[in-house]
Amino acid sequence: xxxxxxxxxxxxxxxxxxxxxxxxxxxxxxxxxxxxxxxxxxxxxxxxxxxxxxxxxxxxxxxxxxxxxxxxxxxxxxxxxxxxxxxxxxxxxxxxxxxxxxxxxxxxxxxxxxxxxxxxxxxx
Numbered sequence: 001x002x003x004x005x006x007x008x009x010x011x012x013x014x015x016x017x018x019x020x021x022x023x024x025x026x027x028x029x030x031x032x033x034x035x036x037x038x039x040x041x042x043x044x045x046x047x048x049x050x051x052x053x054x055x056x057x058x059x060x061x062x063x064x065x066x067x068x069x070x071x072x073x074x075x076x077x078x079x080x081x082x083x084x085x086x087x088x089x090x091x092x093x094x095x096x097x098x099x100x101x102x103x104x105x106x107x108x109x110x111x112x113x114x115x116x117x118x119x120x121x122x123x124x
Contacts, residue, residue, distance in 0.1 A: 040101075059087050
């Protein structure tokens with residue numbers, strides 16, 4: 001999951017060129033996005049970035065809490081599990097919102113190409 005979030009974070013640095021033929025990192029230019037799609041993806045990625053930043057701040061706090069739980073003389077499995085599951089749920093929610101927005105923006109052919117990119121990026 002972390003690799004997927006990192007991959008999608010790379011999309012936040014979307015704009016390599018200043019002309020109308022902007023290129024995405026990881027060769028997303030082959031999706032042949034329209035200007036409207038490009039703008040919609042820019043907005044989607046801004047939203048994702050914001051959510052991701054908040055998640056990472058909260059995750060750091062939660063990790064400190066988990067560390068403290070681990071250092072206690074007795075291990076509180078119930079609390080540890082609840083805090084861990086809460087952060088995983090938030091992370092999956094962020095991922096779902098991103099993919100849901102991309103799903104609305106991309107054509108079926110673009111989705112096929114995007115899936116191939118995601119599979120390649122997960123391997124790396």
